Amino acid sequence: MVSATQSAVSSAKVMQPSSLSADSVLNFARGDPTMYRAYWEKLGDRCTVVISGKDLMSYFSDAGNLCWFLMPELDRAIRRLHRAVGNAEVGEDQFIVVGTGSTQLFQAALYALTHTDQPDDEALPTSVVAAAPFYSSYPEETDFQRSKLYKWAGDAYSYEGEGPYIEVVTSPNNPDGAIREAVVNREGGKLIHDLAYYWPQYTPITRKADHDIMLFTFSKATGHAGTRIGWAVVKDKEIAMKMVKFMELSSIGVSRESQLRAAKILEVISEDCLNPEPNKVVNFFEYGQVIMSERWEKLREAVKASGAFSLPKYTQNFCIFTGKDTDSNPAFAWVKSKEGLNCDNLLREHKIVTRGGKNFGVCPSYTRISMLSPDEEFNLFVERLAAIKGSTTTNGSTY
Amino acid sequence: MVSATQSAVSSAKVMQPSSLSADSVLNFARGDPTMYRAYWEKLGDRCTVVISGKDLMSYFSDAGNLCWFLMPELDRAIRRLHRAVGNAEVGEDQFIVVGTGSTQLFQAALYALTHTDQPDDEALPTSVVAAAPFYSSYPEETDFQRSKLYKWAGDAYSYEGEGPYIEVVTSPNNPDGAIREAVVNREGGKLIHDLAYYWPQYTPITRKADHDIMLFTFSKATGHAGTRIGWAVVKDKEIAMKMVKFMELSSIGVSRESQLRAAKILEVISEDCLNPEPNKVVNFFEYGQVIMSERWEKLREAVKASGAFSLPKYTQNFCIFTGKDTDSNPAFAWVKSKEGLNCDNLLREHKIVTRGGKNFGVCPSYTRISMLSPDEEFNLFVERLAAIKGSTTTNGSTY
Numbered sequence: 022m023v024s025a026t027q028s029a030v031s032s033a034k035v036m037q038p039s040s041l042s043a044d045s046v047l048n049f050a051r052g053d054p055t056m057y058r059a060y061w062e063k064l065g066d067r068c069t070v071v072i073s074g075k076d077l078m079s080y081f082s083d084a085g086n087l088c089w090f091l092m093p094e095l096d097r098a099i100r101r102l103h104r105a106v107g108n109a110e111v112g113e114d115q116f117i118v119v120g121t122g123s124t125q126l127f128q129a130a131l132y133a134l135t136h137t138d139q140p141d142d143e144a145l146p147t148s149v150v151a152a153a154p155f156y157s158s159y160p161e162e163t164d165f166q167r168s169k170l171y172k173w174a175g176d177a178y179s180y181e182g183e184g185p186y187i188e189v190v191t192s193p194n195n196p197d198g199a200i201r202e203a204v205v206n207r208e209g210g211k212l213i214h215d216l217a218y219y220w221p222q223y224t225p226i227t228r229k230a231d232h233d234i235m236l237f238t239f240s241k242a243t244g245h246a247g248t249r250i251g252w253a254v255v256k257d258k259e260i261a262m263k264m265v266k267f268m269e270l271s272s273i274g275v276s277r278e279s280q281l282r283a284a285k286i287l288e289v290i291s292e293d294c295l296n297p298e299p300n301k302v303v304n305f306f307e308y309g310q311v312i313m314s315e316r317w318e319k320l321r322e323a324v325k326a327s328g329a330f331s332l333p334k335y336t337q338n339f340c341i342f343t344g345k346d347t348d349s350n351p352a353f354a355w356v357k358s359k360e361g362l363n364c365d366n367l368l369r370e371h372k373i374v375t376r377g378g379k380n381f382g383v384c385p386s387y388t389r390i391s392m393l394s395p396d397e398e399f400n401l402f403v404e405r406l407a408a409i410k411g412s413t414t415t416n417g418s419t420y
Numbered sequence: 421m422v423s424a425t426q427s428a429v430s431s432a433k434v435m436q437p438s439s440l441s442a443d444s445v446l447n448f449a450r451g452d453p454t455m456y457r458a459y460w461e462k463l464g465d466r467c468t469v470v471i472s473g474k475d476l477m478s479y480f481s482d483a484g485n486l487c488w489f490l491m492p493e494l495d496r497a498i499r500r501l502h503r504a505v506g507n508a509e510v511g512e513d514q515f516i517v518v519g520t521g522s523t524q525l526f527q528a529a530l531y532a533l534t535h536t537d538q539p540d541d542e543a544l545p546t547s548v549v550a551a552a553p554f555y556s557s558y559p560e561e562t563d564f565q566r567s568k569l570y571k572w573a574g575d576a577y578s579y580e581g582e583g584p585y586i587e588v589v590t591s592p593n594n595p596d597g598a599i600r601e602a603v604v605n606r607e608g609g610k611l612i613h614d615l616a617y618y619w620p621q622y623t624p625i626t627r628k629a630d631h632d633i634m635l636f637t638f639s640k641a642t643g644h645a646g647t648r649i650g651w652a653v654v655k656d657k658e659i660a661m662k663m664v665k666f667m668e669l670s671s672i673g674v675s676r677e678s679q680l681r682a683a684k685i686l687e688v689i690s691e692d693c694l695n696p697e698p699n700k701v702v703n704f705f706e707y708g709q710v711i712m713s714e715r716w717e718k719l720r721e722a723v724k725a726s727g728a729f730s731l732p733k734y735t736q737n738f739c740i741f742t743g744k745d746t747d748s749n750p751a752f753a754w755v756k757s758k759e760g761l762n763c764d765n766l767l768r769e770h771k772i773v774t775r776g777g778k779n780f781g782v783c784p785s786y787t788r789i790s791m792l793s794p795d796e797e798f799n800l801f802v803e804r805l806a807a808i809k810g811s812t813t814t815n816g817s818t819y
Contacts, residue, residue, distance in 0.1 A: 074688075
């Protein structure tokens with residue numbers, strides 16, 4: 022089986038943004054958030070970090086802190102940003118654990134919720150579920166090490182297991198942008214809230230999220246995917262300590278260069294949100310909201326022009342960050358073939374690579390399309406999409 | 421149980437390098453290589469990296485490469501350094517896989533050597549062994565996820581299992597600095613060579629290492645532990661691909677900021693090794709060798725003055741890097757109590773925190789002491805050590 026990444030990699034070889042043509046394969050399978058680059062370019066050297074050869078040498082960032090590898094400036098920047106945006110409760114009694122992206126923290130949370138010092142070899146692994154359509158990487162991230170602690174158990178809607186379980190609640194959801202709550206709600210259940218997309222450019226911020234374990238990632242918040250910084254906001258001290266232990270055993274902490282840079286960039290965003298000045302560019306989230314909203318408008322026009330596809334409907338909500346009613350503009354479009362065709366295959370025929378519904382636990386008439394590609398690619402994509410005319414363009418036999 | 425790190429952390433709170441006194445607790449349990457800082461300070465801005473807000477945004481570093489998250493400049497810098505030092509064979513047909521420290525790569529190697537697409541639920545996990553004394557973190561790093569793929573099976577010398585196994589060969593060895601070869605040598609065995617300390621400051625470079633999987637880490641090579649960069653040199657393409665897959669599932673690649681900085685620093689070292697100039701400071705490895713040699717001399721004097729301890733003996737060897745006979749100056753001292761006392765406890769009574777023999781699979785009359793602490797701490801340590809006078813200073817009843 023060719024994985025989503027492998028196909029992303031091989032297609033990336035084919036496609037050079039500077040040389041897009043009618044023949045170019047467009048890769049929209051992974052959510053590589055490179056479209057935000059233009060914003061950071063505008064900011065010039067305001068976010069520049071300078072690191073000399075003698076800096077950041079020790080393993081330790083803050084030896085007195087529970088999370089001993091977390092840099093204090095990043096801890097402060099994260100808390101300040103959440104307060105500026107209003108998207109998460111981060112009180113003094115909540116712990117921040119930093120990770121190599123939220124991917125590593127997801128696994129740290131599974132470990133923390135299931136590990137005991139006196140393991141029972143007869144005990145069954147804890148079931149891990151998420152409501153379909155769920156993020157396509159959860160099953161493999163849960164199972165690849167074949168742990169006796171936890172095991173992927175599929176769609177939360179159809180979960181019938183007994184005993185302890187973990188439900189991952191992704192809100193807004195990847196792939197479909199839906200606002201989610203836990204669906205199993207049974208005794209013995211523990212929750213991990215993946216809030217990677219709970220930022221104003223993607224969705225109205227309606228309240229301060231306040232859950233036991235909340236995961237965020239720098240990649241989706243600001244577009245800096247290569248930095249590999251994620252963070253967890255954790256209420257329970259024992260759970261936070263176990264997550265730190267996981268990070269220690271898995272990679273002895275997290276790159277300090279990345280932490281330094283993330284701290285700098287998050288501080289600049291907070292500063293611009295809290296102290297806007299007429300001469301400054303708009304703050305990052307306002308910028309992101311405008312871009313995402315324009316893209317969704319173009320996408321809806323293309324879908325209408327085509328007639329072969331449908332998109333989810335989102336309701337407007339009052340956003341406490343912007344202070345007005347705003348639309349959802351998710352980071353992915355969850356596109357459905359109206360005729361029930363294999364939507365991923367259909368788009369591949371038009372040289373658009375996406376990630377098909379089966380990866381997300383649903384039928385192949387759905388597919389996920391990244392909305393975060395560079396402008397030139399996005400524009401070519403909507404052009405091609407608009408030109409696909411339902412069953413007249415395909416006999417369906419290849420699906 | 422208080423782990424080595426927890427005690428390192430709590431002691432680090434107590435001990436402030438700027439305020440060392442007769443009462444200060446000295447923490448030598450972890451090999452935090454901060455003593456190299458003075459060298460990098462001397463180099464001024466030659467190793468400085470400047471990263472602007474718009475840089476390094478994508479997940480992808482080199483989409484066409486097998487290791488798609490490895491930056492090409494780091495790949496080149498690693499190969500050039502190994503050629504300059506002569507410590508490892510890194511041909512065009514060998515693959516470099518970058519990791520968040522060699523810790524993550526060790527786990528990637530275990531996964532790559534044991535994972536199959538059609539898992540047999542009845543199959544026993546592959547045994548992982550290393551000759552005692554072995555690196556104290558191998559057992560926990562192998563077992564913490566309770567994988568069905570592999571399981572720690574202890575000392576390679578006493579391994580009696582049948583079927584496939586993995587032997588980790590650490591050379592020079594952590595904790596005792598010994599030059600090692602595989603000891604099990606049975607059919608079905610696979611090897612991981614951990615060569616973290618195979619650099620000229622620690623040991624004479626006697627030949628180009630040329631093994632299936634070789635692990636190196638920036639932490640021990642240059643002292644930049646906070647950067648969390650390690651690399652594997654891998655011969656087999658399938659194994660390299662599986663290690664890349666592990667990195668993808670575990671953290672979607674490796675910090676690009678760290679990679680950029682590691683590339684810069686490794687290039688400067690190679691440049692100084694290959695093109696020495698009279699005005700330049702000596703190259704990093706020569707500097708390291710002088711410092712380490714001075715420290716070992718001081719340590720031997722202290723051990724002699726004390727009379728309560730013994731140290732391993734190392735033979736001189738011809739080093740192809742320096743072109744002369746050189747001594748081994750390991751990153752850790754593997755100290756034994758001559759009277760068979762619990763050496764870690766004995767030293768703790770004198771406010772010296774070390775890592776006791778039991779962590780390394782041997783008896784508690786041994787303990788491991790980091791040789792990489794800052795000067796001030798090291799000097800106070802040898803002073804205290806010299807003053808410990810065998811059984812006259814202790815009645816042994818506390819051990």
